[in-house]
Structure formats: structure tokens, C-alpha cells
Amino acid sequence: MPEQRKKGEGRPSGAKSAKGRGRSRASRKRKWFYGLFFAGALGVVCAIVGYLLVILNGERILAANRDVLLRGDASAIYDSSNGKIASLASVNSQDAQFSELPELLRNAFIATEDKRFEEHSGIDVIGIGRAIVKDIIARSAVEGASTITQQLARNLFLNQDKTFFRKATEASIAVALENQLSKDEILTMYLNRIYFGNGVYGVKLAAKYYFNSSLEDLKLWQMATLAAIPKAPSYYNPKDDAERSAGRRAVVLTLMNNQGYITEAEMEQAKAVVYKPLDNYSTGSSRNKFMTYVDYAVKEAVQVTGRTEDEIRLGGFKIYTALNATAQQTVEDAFDDDSNFEKSPDDQKQQAAMVIMDHSDGSIKAMIGGRDYVRKGWNRVTVPRQPGSAFKPITVYGPALDTGDYTPDSILRDDKKCYGDYCPTDSNRVKYIGPITMAQSLKESRNASAVWLLNEIGVSKGVAFSEKLGMPLDKSKDRNLSIALGGLTTGVSPLQMATAYSAFANDGRSVDAHTIVRIESSDGATVYEYAGPKPKQLMKEQTAAYMTQIMQGVVQSGGTGAGAAIDRPLAGKTGTTQHGIPGLKSSYNRDAWFVGYTPEWTAAVWMGYDKTDKDHLLKKSSSAAAALFSKVMRKAMKDVPRGSFDKAPAPTPQTPPPGEQPDQVLDLQGSYDENAMLVALRWSPVEGESISYRIYRKAEGEADYARILDAASPGVADLSVAPGMSYEYYVTAYDDASGQEGVPSAKIFVEIPGVELSPSPTPSEPPIAEPSPSEEPGTEPSEPAVPTPTPTPGSTPTPMPTPTEQAATDGGTPPTEGPASGDEAAQGAGFVSP
Template identity: 35%
Template sequence: MSTSHTQAKRPAGKRRWLTFFYICGIGLLLAVGSAASTLGYLYFSDLPVSDMQQASELLDREGKPISLLSSDRSMERHVSIEEISPSLVQATIATEDRKFYQHWGLDIEGIGRAMLVNLESLSTRQGASTLTQQLARNLYLTHERTWKRKVKEALFAMQLEMKYSKDEILAMYLNQIYYGHGAYGIESAAQMYFGKPAKELTLAESSMLAGIPKGPTYYSPWMNMKNAKDRQQIVLQNMVTTGYISEQQAQEAYQVTLPFKPKESRSESTLIAPYFRDYVRKELLALGITEDELETGGLRVYTTLDSRAQQAAEAAIGKNIPADGDLQAALISIDPRSGDIKAMVGGKNYRDNQYNRVLATTRQPGSSFKPFVYLAALEDKVITAATQYKSEPTSFDYDEGRKTYKPSNYGDKYYGDINLRQAIAASDNIYAVNTIMQVGAERVIEMAKRLGIETQMKPLPSLALGTFPVRPLDMARAYAVLSNEGKEVAPRAVLAVTDNRGRKLYEAPKAPDAQVVEASTSYVMTNLMESVFEAGGTGNRVSSILKRPVAGKTGTTDADSWIVGYTPELSTAVWVGYDKGKKITTMDSHLSAPIFAEYTEKALESVPPKLFAMPDDVVSVYIDPSTGLLAGEGCPAKKMETFVLGTEPTEYCGAHPSDQPDQDKSKDTPIDQGKKSWWQHFKRWWTG
């Protein structure tokens, strides 16, 4: 009985064990399948959009950082792992995650220890986050201490490890961690604390910075040096323990007196080309980029700014405009060949006043507007370089004779019969009004708008003297057309925009090449305007500074001092004056020219001097200045002058005994001689 009972129980017990193992096997398969499914899902699914706010960054034309577009995060610079000092990388790993290169995002041993401590205390006070988990938390989660958040953090950490290399994860971590005082990322911290890039950090500097993120305020060397040094010592000992450095290296690094920058300089990086930065923000908004994207989207905005030219502009204004007082200045410089804005200074001190005077529409250009009058007249063949008007007090009737305009010259100085070159050099007002009366004010307005002047103007004789306000930006653009052989110039500040993953959001279109003015007419105007910087010209006082061919025009009103000028590479407008309508003094009126000259030479110091290109349908011939006719060999004061082919004088001056040329002495006509005369322009410039 007992024997049979025992035999009956054995199969039942065996079945129970088989069932148990069967269930365990199924459970194991389900667990493996579930884990595989989870890993597969993590691998093939996208990471969520980061909750971390990244400031958008402004870059100059060479790709170097200028400043941030964000208004509340003072510094943030992203660099690759190759651009970070190895000692900083080692210090961070030794302090934050010693097994970083061994684990898959989770430190299982550390998690086990933390769980025991937390279960014992019935809390979540101890964590075991890897560097990858910290990155996942900063990118996608809040910092609340809950089990739910920890599970999500672990899953995101594994997903990061699947999709990025260890170096990429480490670079992302080091680029977003906070180092205090507005510095996000190691590059910003290195610049803020030590004034150097992250790749140049020494062991002593690296160990100091690696300790700050644990408590950016508590361990700030600016706030509490003792705490910072204590923390540095811990970091150095961690590096010794992990084998990165020796004990002797740690002691030597700890003893180094670190060359910290003054705390007061921490915001200087936000003031690089600040007026240009604000201008770019407006341009980006006009392109459809939102405020949120600018503030927190981590955009990289590649701009046209030339950092060397910008520094030259700021230095020229800083040197010539007194820091105290209300006198202001603005400078805008454009590459005529592309429309790229190379430099922009909207005022002498952005901290005190953010108003950008480059965009101001309340400035009368004075005589710097006259070239538009002459350009329209040259184009319509109303005048040529040889045309003469009498410089004397004159009344001009207009509006069908119902009104009279009586302009005068500065200081009541008049010159008698003068030609166009003399009128431009001396800035004669009578000649300019005579010209606008001949060509028509409406025609001048049409020309100005064609060149890029966007402000409103009225068809009055006084228009010739620049009585209607313009923007410095528009003046630089209009003069750039002359430098660009008469082709359209569209100012631009943004070349391209990429998102935080490097995807291109915007690329600037090609520069326009429409012919606004015939190249020959443009060249003649340019050649005439070169005389402004020659003997007798209103810009002659800065001719010793300029070492290259330059064309331009000065302009002075009761409240404004202007100079707008250009080379083949730059078109620049400089304005000096007061914001509140205060009249400028004679001394104030002389400040715009040296700013222009000093800036131009410094900005182009690495560029060889270049002549303006002379089109084939331009000729230069010798004329008699007193008559405007061709100069014969007996003319005692003949001058070479430039004309569009077909508009040059054809008759010889008869005022001198030997005026008729001796045809036996030369087979070349004056026109033939003119076609060979570009060298004469060079010699005139060279002997200056």
C-alpha cells in the first residue's frame, strides 16, 4: 500500500517540477523577448526633441563665433571633442563617471548600491547616474527625484548609447553642462574664466573647471576660492586614482596660481558687434524664423561680418569720438561685389544706448547726395566732366516761376567758372543746383531709388544739397553700385542658417547682377569722385592716411557730418552727429573723414591697392580747364579728363596761340591717347 502510494506520487512530483521549469522557461523567453523588443524599439525609434534650451549662435564669415542671439544666456559655445583639452576630458570622467567607456549607459553595480541605500532609508536620496544618464536628464527630463523619472532616464541613456559614439556623448555633455555665471559648455567656461579656448586648458585649469558643475555657485573661484581649491584637490586625486596622472603631477597642478580673468569681464563676449547682432535678429525674423527658435533652438547663423574689419571700425570710432559727451557716430561697410555687410557700428557705446544709427532715417546727407544728381545728368548726357557753370550767388526759379531758391556755398566762398571735377572736389552748391535744374529733380529721385535709397524725397531744387533724410545703410549701398561697375548691390548679413543638428534651414541667394547704371557712366563718376581726396578736395586732409585709390564724397549740414567712400573692395558710410538735433561744431564736422580713412586702411591692410576697372567705352583726353575744350600743345594748364566714349569734346581751345596740334608730331588723336591713359590715372594717384 505504501509502496504503491509512493510510486504514484513520484510521477506527480516530477510533473510539478517539469511544469515549474516549463513556466520558468516561458518566463525567461518572454523576458528575453521583451528585452529584445525594448532594445529594438529603442534602437529604431527616434529620441524625443530635447527640452534643453540651446542658445543660437552668431558666426562671422570665417565661421568663428561672434556672440549669441539669446537674450538671457550670456555665453554658450559648442565645440567638438578634438577641440577640448584631454586633461579636461580626463578630469571630468575621473570625477563624474569612471566607467564611462566601459558601460552601456547604466552602471549596474552603482545602481545596486543606490537601491540598497534608498530602500533602507525609504527615499531616493542617493543616485547612481552615469554621465550618459546625466546628459539624458538634462536633454529630455526634469530633475525631480522619482522612480518614474529614473526609469525614463535609464531608457533614454541606453538609446543615446545606441545612436551616438562615446566621444559624441561626451562632447554633448561637455557642451551643455553649466559652469556658472552664465557660461554653458566648456568652451564658454574656458573663455570666461581664463580667456582661452578649451583645447588650450592646462591640467591645473582643467581640474579647476571640472569641479565647478557639482555646485556652480558654491565652487565658483570668483565667489569662493577656498571651496574651489578644495574641490580642485578632489578632482586631482580622482585623476590619480584612475591612473590619468601621477601624485606628483597632482601636487604641482594644485600649487599653480591660476590666471583668472576679472569677474567684471565676463559679459564682454556678448558685446562683439552688438548692433550687427541686433540687425541679424531682425533679418532672421523677417525670414520666418521664430523668436523661440532664436532664443532656444541652438541655431548656427553664418554671417557676412568680417571680424577684422569690425574691430577696425570700432577702433576708428573709439579713437576719434570722445567717450564722454553726447556726440555719436555710425559706420556701415559693404563689399560692393557681393553686398556682404563687413562691419557695422550703430553708436559709440552699445551698453549706454542700443539705438542703431546705421538704420536711422532722420539724417540729412548734405553734399554726399550730390553724386546722384551728377550721375543722372551724366547718364542723360546733360553734362560731362568738361561742362562749366559759374560758381556765384544765384537765384533759381522753380514751380513754374512761382518760387525761388537761393543756395549759397559754405563760408560764402565762390570759384567762378568751374567744371564738374572742380565742383565735386570743392563741393560747390551752385553747380549742383544748376545741374538738378537741368536734369530735373524727378529724374534725380528716380536715380537715387534705383541705386538703393529707400526714404521719401520731394522734387525740389534743394534735393541736390541733400536736404531729405537718408539711412547710412542706403548711402553705403548706393555708392557700392558705383564701385561695382554700375551693377545692383543688395546688402545682406546672413549667409546661411543651420539647426542644432547641422541641417540647413536657409541659404542666401546669389548676389544680383542687374546693371543699374552703365559701367562707363559709373566709372566716369568714380573717376571724378577720386578728386575729393586730392589737392583741393574736401577729403584731402586724410589723403596721407589713404594708400590706395579711393572715391567718395563728404557732406556737412548743421547737425550732420558725413563721408561716404569706396574702393573696389569696400563701400563705407560714416556719420557723426547728435541724436537730439544739437548742432555740430566745426571740430565735430571734421571727425567723419579720419574715421573713414583709418577704418578703410586698417580693414584692407592685407589687400594690395587696386585701381578701379576702366571699361572699354571710356576715354581720357586732355582738356583746357578754362574752356572745357580739347587742349592744344600751347595750353599752359591742360588737364586729363575722363568721358564716356562719344561725349568727349571734339573742338580745340582757341584761346592760346599754339593750340592747334601739330599732326606731324603725333599720329594719335586725343581720343587715341585717352584710351592708353589709365597709367596717367595711376601716376596721378601715386604722386598724390
Template identity: 35%
Template sequence: MARSSAPSPRSKRAPAWRRWSVFVLQLGAGFAVLAAIVLAITVYVSEGQLPSFDALKSSPNGQMIRVHAADGTVIVSMGPSYGEWLPYDRIPKVMRDAMISVEDRRFRSHIGVDPIGMVRSIQVRIERGHWRQGGSTITQQIARNIFLNSNKQWGRKVREGILALALERKFSKDEVLELYLNKVYFGGGAYGIDAASRKFFGHGADHLSLTEAAVIAGLVKAPSNYSPTADIAAARGRAGVVLKLMQETGVITPAQADEAEIDKVAFVPEAQQNSVRYFTDWALPQLEMLIDETQRPLEVWTTLDLNMQRAADAAIQQNAPRGAQGALVAIDRDGAVRAMVGGTDYVSSIYNRATQAIRQPGSAFKLFVYLAALEAGHKPEDSIVDEPITIDGWSPRNDSRRNSGAVSLRTAFAYSLNTVAAKLGQEVGFSTVADMARRFGITTKVNTHPSMVLGTSEVRLLDMTRAFASVGNKGVAVTPYGITKVTASGETIYAQSVDTSHVLVAPYVAAEMTDLLQTTVNTGTGKAAQIGRPVAGKTGTTTSSKDGWFLGFSSGLTTGVWMGRDDAKPIAGLHGGTAPAKAFAAFMRTAVASRPVEQFDTKVTLPEYQLEPDQESYFGEADNGLFVDENGNPVDSGRATPAEPQVDADGNPIVPRSADPRITRGSDTQPQTEQNRPDDTQRLDQGWLDHVLGRDAPRPAPNPNRVPRDRPAMTPPDRYDDRQDSRPTQ
């Protein structure tokens, strides 16, 4: 029997790569399902944690700050501004269509994220090597603006997408668009379409035209670049792009796009920035130290007096030399800053020269030298020899290029004698002078080289003004402040309190310093600062007229003025006693006009006229006392050395008769005639001084043997040889 056999079927196994592919696909599907489950749970949880629609409507985009002057006038609004919240049905259709066309044309169809937009964004990133366009939807932008930040990190993008999905689940498309249009930032501090419309066009957003809507919609991409306040041409160009996109999406016809006259859209002109901003730029950063409120809108009341500010601005504008900058600070006796001008034009330069610039003060720094000397026991009547002096190889010179022998401290200060300041600094110690400057509020570095007595250390105008204010406040420290009160939602969260407990020097020292300062204004280098009432002050001029200063006080108000160039180049004719002193006077006449006249604790005492070091000072020539380089070495001022002064038989300086139409003999004055003019000169005596100062009434002749109040009798000035011999035994 024949046996048949059939071949057994041979099972074939799939290739390994196919098995691995199937496994990977299955694993990927599993992960995808798991990720979808996690995403769904995350979105669900996020949806439950989202605020309500009403809560999102009321949440602020940022902190708005309104700044008030001393009289309550709003001088500037800082931070975001909000217009009226417009419900969806009050938002013009052209505005809704314009925003969707330019920011998210598939807004009505996606679920919060747009995969097509994301893919396109990644494609552009690969092609160009950097991000050129985002794939964020309107819903994602809301999530980012309200809940997140703008950091370009993958983690943030993932959270943004999850929140967008949650927002779309919780709110309708119309509600999402309403939120967006009322909260998105449009530049210029404007949040929401109504604020933007009012800022740029002067009317509410419910009356927006097609071209106006196109302008606003075009701002979202880059508010700082396309804002009409920054670049009107760029804003109009971007609006043209928006109109083309609206035509592409079919929300407007080609005819409507052609009829839109973008070039004729009218913008509200931006409010002009003025010198008030110098003050607010200085005062507002202090809020970080005064309060911890960062959410609620703030109302900030300041010390700024608008009338004084206008007067300060005018004084700088009218007196600053051509090509020079000027700065002014006015401080009340309690430290309240009433006016601040940091430059001639805030629009062209926001650099605040009153608070930021550090410049050499020249002879104005002698305030601290004489304060230290007075505190050490000197008196204004004390005599000191004006003579050549060399300290550690440094030899200061007077502006007149000569020395006057024995003079009182009052005379030396009034006419800004450099050699006397150097002597006093050496006597009390240069470190003592530096300590006095720091005690009175100088915050910049003060060197202790001998030349420091002439103002070679750089200072700020605000600090110097503060120092003079403290002298005028009888030696009690004055701390400048600009904010008096801050409120939030009607609640006072900060109120200024003035500390009067910090005494810097004894009252008698401040009174003696005031004595010297008012002599400078009445008869010395600061005569241009006279305003018809008691003024105490000091001039300051640096090498080659690079800086001019005047600082002084009257009727409880202290004002400091600086003038110079930002590049520190010389300015012909700039001295502390010229333009700065004139600006001081122009400002103070207005600033103190409504204040009662206040007399100082010390009366004006004239310096020894017979020892006057420079006859030009009688005619108001300005102080130009600092002629040293940055190392403190003497340099040529660039002016011719004055001729030796003429003196009469008694050794008193004489001046040509053409200088004044009167001849003076002692305290008697007579009209000048051919009969009573004995020669071609006249004497600089007390009667001449009385006439110059408007005090023509006869005055008793000075008594060389007068004993100063509270002081023992002193040797007559012409017998002094040096300061040690001149000091009485205590």
C-alpha cells in the same frame, strides 16, 4: 343602532418651492453625473493622445539661434538655451523641495488640479478686483507650457485642467516634477534648471546649494523681474521669500533658513553687449524671409568681419565729438556687410543709427546730381559757370559766399559748389535726380524741390553707403546682405547667392563719377580721408553742423560714416571733412591693410587751381555746403563772411607766405629765403599743389588747348559765358 364615523385621512401635498428644489437638485445631480462622465471620457481620450515621456523630454521649448562671424566664431546666441537633462534622482532634493514649496505645496496630494488653490485664487480675484495669484498646479503649468498658451481665458483654463488630469494619470508624480524642472522657463533665455544654473551660477544644477536653489525656484513667478541678469537685488529678495515658504512647509528648519546667506550667493556676470549686436539686430530678422524653419536650432553664418568690427568701433569711439553719436557701415563689393556700428554704446542705446535713423545727407547727396548729369552727357572736364542763380524763388549760396565763374564739373564737385549743383539739377530735372537716388537704393522719400540737390531729403546711412558701393562696383547694383548660410541639424537650408545682373548706370558713367569722387579726396573737401592708397569719396554737412557724413570706397570696400546728435542739435566744429572723414580713414587703414592696392579706372586729375573757389580748401577745410532750412530757403551759417580773396596780376588766388615754407613759381619750387621772397604772398599754382600732395617732381604746365580723350576741342575756360554756349556740337 348607533353609527360611528372616522374622519378620512387628508393627504397633504408638499409646498411648490420644495418640489422645485428637489427637482433642481436632481437635475443638477444628473448634470453633474453627466459632466463627470464627459470629463472622464475626455481625460481618458486626452491621456491616450499624450506623447510618451521620452517624446516630451526631447521636444524643444523654442528655437535657439547661434550666430557666427565670417571666420566661424560664435558672436551671439539667441533664443532659448538648454542645459543637460537631469533625471529625477540627479536633481538635488533642495531644488525639488524649493520648487514644490513655492509653486505647489499640495503637489504630492492632488490629482493634477488643486480645488483649494482654485478657490483661493477666485477669492482673491473677488476681494481685489483682479487676478493676483493663480491656482495652477505644477502639472497645469506643464500642460500650459507644452501644449497651450498663456492667454487668460476660461476655455484655455478648462483645457489646461483636462490635460493636467491626463498627465497625472499617465505619469507618476516624480516624472511630472522631472518634466517640470527640466522644461520650465527661468529667464535670460534659460529653459530648465541646468541651463539656469549654468547661466546664473556657472555650474550644473546637480550641484545646487540651498540658496542657489531658492534663487532659481523664485524665478518662475516672474522671470523678467527676478532674473539676476535684470536685477540682482530683486533675485535675492525673492529667494528670501522662497526660504520662508520652505520653512513653512517643513522641508528646512528655521536654523537652516537662518544660516542661508543669500547676500553672499555668487552670480556669473552677464556677458557685455557690444557693437556686434547692432549687426545681429539688423541681420537676424531677415531669417523670417529667408527660411521657414521655426523648430530646429539654427546655425547662422554671417558676413561680419570681427577685425573690421573692432576697427569700426574704435574709429567711432575715438572720433565722434563729445555728446554726439556716430554710425559706420562697411560693405564689400558683393554686398557683404563687413562691419556695422549703430551708435557709441549699444548697452545705453540699442537704436541703430546705421539702419534706422534718417537724416539729411547734405552735399553727399550731390552724388546723384552728378550721376544724372554724367548720364545726360556731361563730362568731368565740361565747363559750367559758377554764378548766382535763383530757381523758383530759391537762391543757393556757396560756402565761400562768392562765385568763381567758369569751372569744370570736376572742380565744382571737388569743392562742393552749391550753385553748380543747382544748375545741374535744373538742367537734368529734379525728378531725374530723385529717380537716380531711388535707382541707387535710397528707400526714403526724396522730394523734388530745387533744394533737394543739396541733400534736404532724409536718408539712411546704409542706403547711402549702398549707393556709393554701386558706383565703386562700376555701376552694378550692390545689395547689402549679412547672412551667408543657415543650417539646421547639419542641413544647409539657405545659402546666399549674389546677383550681379542689375546694371544701374553704364560703366563709363560710374568711372567718370569715380573720377570726381577721388578728386574730392585728393584735393577737395575730403582730404582727411586719405589712407595712402586710392580713395574715392564725398563729404556731407548739414545746416549749423547738425550732421556730418563721409562716404567712400577703396580696394573693393565701401564705408559710410555719419555723426550727429539724436536730437539734431548743432555740434560745434562738426563737418563731413573733419570727424567723419577721420573716422573713415582710421577704419579703412585697418580694414584694407591686407588687401592689394587697387587703382581706379580713371586717373586722378587735378581741378583748375587758378579757378579754385576757396583758398581754405587747400588746407583741408571741411565741406559745410548746405545752409538751407527745411523749406529750402537760405539761412545764415553763423560764420563770418570771408574777406574777398587776394589775386595776383593774372587773376590767380594768392595765399599768405606763412601758409607754406616754400615759394612757388610755376612748376618750380625754391626754399623760401629773404633773397628770393619778392613779396608777402605766394601763388597757388601747380607746383604748390604738387608739394601739398607730396608730388614734388616737376610736372608739365597745363595745356589750355588740350583736347579731352574722346571729346572734340573745346573753347578755353575763360571764354565760357554759360553752359549752353560751352557745349560742343555733337
């Protein structure tokens, strides 16, 4: 028998450890299994709870904001008296029923925005997975992965920030929408809410605006064009950029073809169509007054709040501005009057721009970006042009006075003299008069003495002074004596000029130009309130006082700006630039300016053509700009307390609190009834319990409007009309309880047929004589033109922004060519006497 093992003598140690390890491995496996099981179960429970929370959160938000499904509140803009001047969205949308939406149009948007729209329940899981991967790679939230339902949720309830928290809330609302609405209802609401650029909301109005077409008459290429816009409305709409729109349209058509909605032949045919802009279909935005100012204020609101334009327009905000309704209406009327401008030989009108600001605080009181300015158009107030002699106070006289070595009585030299290859030439009737005071040099806008003075103080001082006033010059190409006469590489805008001159008017302190005073949310909370930067002392107070003193001489008899004089103290400067067209001998000009200020306000006027050539030049020099300044400012400032340059103006009266002034009258229409021999007027009613209406009329040949009738309801008949006459009307709402009168409605024109009489000869219009080079007949001496700088051999000037480049900033549709640029004067070319 084998020997018995004693107690304690076990199996070999190796065998025992192997069995123990086996039991240990089995135990660990069981622990892992149970751990994974419970973790999975916990994950499932958490997912279910999370999903329920998402659903409940979306349902809660939807229930609390049910009214938002009906229509988002349009934001509104108010003037300085708290009068409503514009509704930013409500008049620019038209809702379509599902039955009005062609199937191919619906498919175009589904193919482009959400190809699994009919399959998901508000959230596209596949799309979210793709987005998460891209977000992880980019280490930020860059991919949207939004379904149509999510986009609708965002437009209705949320902002556009790409954050994971916002996306979760957006998803919860989307699921709730899918639970409560059908797919057809969601798609219809989406197509009625999305933004199509140019202030247009909803596909129905977009079809009218871009194609003047009903939805049922849209062609495939037009449907694809519309479906292309929401990706980037200001970038892909065909009116603002037809080329980019066509490129994006091709992408939409390719997606439709890939998803089986159209054939390849249909795709290629639709891609080949070239968009031709039609006459603007009226979106209702014309009912909004003062479009340049409104557009600028919206852009400023986007900047100061960090919100998108879509959010600003649809967020129900109240945007209170510094706009002075009297001043703005005066500017609008002046720009509507063709007699204030030269007649063009073709359909390219002579253009102009004007801005008025209060130099005590920088608030912009009025602004117009051009004649026939359309919404989101090309705002010439912000477009750089060559300033000519209007720049002399900024680069010559201002910096010279600021050195302390000169006064208005200092003697300068007005001699024929060359500085190297640069030979400035006086364009005055009497040239080169030798010794001349600084005040007289500026009053007569003499070139030779201005260049002499800049040479004395040094170009660097002129450059530095210009930069302090907000107009930095080109560091390499503008370091020369031609800047004395406004010969710049890039040019400056009317807004920059008004801001710079405001520093002279404001005792040498900086001025921060702005339109917005405050912004309130729909519940009355203050979202933004203007708090400008602390003013900087840009020059000595004595310098500013001296500049005001000598620029008052410019608008007095014998000064180049005498035509700008108004019935209160005024200081200012004219400016003109020669045409700069090679080979053309003509005294006509490219740009004409007048920039001036009273003790209360500063204004800048620019005149010229968007596209300058031999057929599009100014004949009247700076006298026309000065005359327009005078015509506008006399009326614009009629209610502004009068001040003086040595005494502060009286305080501005307190404005009425918000809400007391009635809304603007909309939809004013009028027609002549031949049988009754009267003009029938009608308009939309204004909300309010004690509202009546005041009717104003101006007959042909009359200078001002007169109040002719009052009405208790929105309609009236004007019986006092005469055959062969024409009349303009506007209507205001009047609150009998508060005694407040609303802003004027849009004006309408009614012509009364004449009675048949024997024809009488009509005198022919006398021909317009070309003005003499030195001075226009019947006017004060005009501003001598300075040359438009052009490149010289070997130079590489930085060109002025083209209209296309400027439009990228302003959002408008530019002409085909902008102001010329260059630096001939900067490089030593001689001056040519106009």
C-alpha cells in the same frame, strides 16, 4: 349573429395602417437607439485610442529628445573665416533651484500664465474649449490656451506656429511631462527656460539684469514686472519700454488680486512704483564680440527663416556671416578711442555710426551702431539723418552724367542766382566763380553750381535716380531744387548711403546688402543659404566710371575729403548740414558724413548728436568723419587684396573649413600683484586637445598690440610691467595641430600704481578755438555745410522718424529726441553761409 367576414375582408383600412405605422415607429426608434449606442461606444473607443496615441506620441518624443530637458543648444554666429564670434544664449542664462523661487514669484507666473496649473494634467480642458470657440469665431488659430506645461513643451521641442497639428503635438508632450515630472519640477524648468528680452533667459538672470537683485530680495512690483514680460518680451520688458511694462504689470497684479494671492492694498502699492533703470548688470553678453553686427544678423536670420528670435537663439543653429573680424575689430577700437570724437559739455556723447560692405556682392563686412553700443541698442547705421552734400552724387551729378549730355569736363555755372524764392549760397572761401567743370564743382562741393545743374536736367531726374539707388524721396515735399544739397524731408541712413555708393563702385549695378551667408541646423543641414537677387543695371557703366573718376578728386589735395585718403585708390564724398536751430548764429553743424569706396569695399561714416541743441553741435565739420574713415579703413583693409578702379582685384584667398579655428577665449581677467610686481592673467579654458594660448599687450602710448607671451594653460604672469604705466591685454587660443588662431578675447585694462615722486606741473590743455566758417585750421578745406531743412509757414512736412519710432524697428532703447526734420530748403528758404 353578426355576419362572418370573408377571407380578404380585413379590418377597416384606417385601423390597419395605424398599427403598421406604430410598429414602424418602434422599429425606427430601436434603430436610432442602437445607432447612437454603437456610435457612442465607437466614440468612446476612439477617444481612448486617441488619448493613448497622444500619450504614446508625447512619451516617444520625450524619450527621443531627453537631452533637451537639460538645456537647449545655443545658436552661434561665425565670421567669414568660420571663426565663432558669438554664442546667442548659453552665456545669458542662469538656472535657479525650486528652493530659490519665492512663493509669491511662483504665484505671479501661475496667476498670469496658467491659473489652473496645480489642477490640470498638462492640458487645460476649460481653456481649450474657450480657445476652440474663439478660433471658430475668428476662423483661424488665434487663441493659445497653452498651460505652463504646454509652453515648456513648445520651448523645448516645437516652433511657435499656431496650427492645430502643432497644438496636438504640444499637448501630447505636455501630458508626458506631467507624467514624468512633478509640478515643482515643471514650474522650475519653465522659469529657467522662458525668454525675458534683451537676450536674457530664465527668471534668475532676469532679476539681476532688470533690477540687479537676487530672487529672494525681489519686491512684489518687481515680481509682477517679471511675470509681465514673457507675453511679449521685446514689448513688455521695462528697459525697452517702461510705460508698456508698467501697464502690463498692472494686469498681472490685478490677476494676482482676483485669485487671492495679494490684497487690494498691496496691488495698488505695487502698481504705483515707477521703474528706474539701473546700470546694466552684465549678463555675459558682453563676452560676445561685435554686438551691433550680431544683433543685425539675428534680425536678418529671423527675417529670412521665418522663425522667432527665441527659436533662432535657442535652436542650436550655426549662422555663418560675411563679417571680417579684422575690419570689425578695427571699427570697434576706433569707436572706443575718445580722441576720435569731440568732447561733449555733458554726459551726452557725440555719436557716430559706420558700416563697411563688399560692393561686389553686397556682403556687410563690419558695422557699429554707435559709441558704447549695448546689446540690442539703438543702431544708428539704420537711422535716417540729413545727408548734406554727400547726396549730390545721387541727385545731381549721377543723373546728369546718365543723360549722356554731360561729362566730368562739362562746364557748369557757379553764379549767385535765385530760383524763385530759393537762393542757394556757396560756402567756399571764394564764392561764385562762374564757369566751372563738373569735376571741380564736386571736388570743392560748390552749392550754386550743383543747384544750377539740377535745374538744367530737371528735378524729376534727380528724384528718379535716387529712387533707383534705393532711396525714394517724398513724392510731394521733395520735388524741389533743395534735394541737390541733401535737403530732404526724411533723410537717409548710413546703410542706405553705403548701398547707393556701392552701385557706383559696382559698375552701376545694384547691390543687395546682407550679413548672412548660410544657416545650418544643429545636425549640419542647410536651413538657409544666401542667393541674392539678380543685379540690375541702375545706370550706364560709363556713368559709374565717370562718378568714380570725379569722386577720386574729392579725396585729393584741395578736395573737401582729402583727410579720408588711404594707401589705395579711393573715391568718395563729404557731407555736412547746418544746425537749423532757430535764432542761433553759429557755424557749428548737426550732421557730418563721409561715404567712400575703394576698388574692393564701400564704407559710410556719420557723426552727430542724438539730441541736437545749442550745446550739442559738431565743431569739426566733415573733416572728422573723413579722418575716422581713413583711420579705420587703413587697418581694416590691410589683408584685403589690392585692386584698382580699372582692374579687378585679385581673388580672395580661400577660408579654412568650419571647425578648424579654435573658439574665442572668454572670461579674461587680470590684476596687479604689488608684492610680486607682476600682472596675473587668467581666463576660461578653450576645448580642444592641442590648444595653447597667445597673450598680446599694448602699453600706454603704444600704437599697436604686441605678442608678449605664450601659455599652455589658462593663466600666465606678466613680469615686464613698469610702475605708473597702464596696459591693455587680450588673449587668443591657438590650435597647434591645425595652425589656426582664434579671434581675440575681450580686452582688459590693468593700471600699475606709480612710485611716489615729487609732483611736477602738468601743462594745462589749450583751449579749443572755434573753426573759421570756411575752413578748419591745419586741415584740408572742409565740406561747406548745407542747411538742415525746417518747416515754413503753411507747410506740413513729414517728420523724420523719432528715436522711439526707430527703436520699434531696431529693438533698441532710444534717446529722448531724434534728428530734426523739415523742408525749409525745399520750400524756398535761402541758404545761410556758415
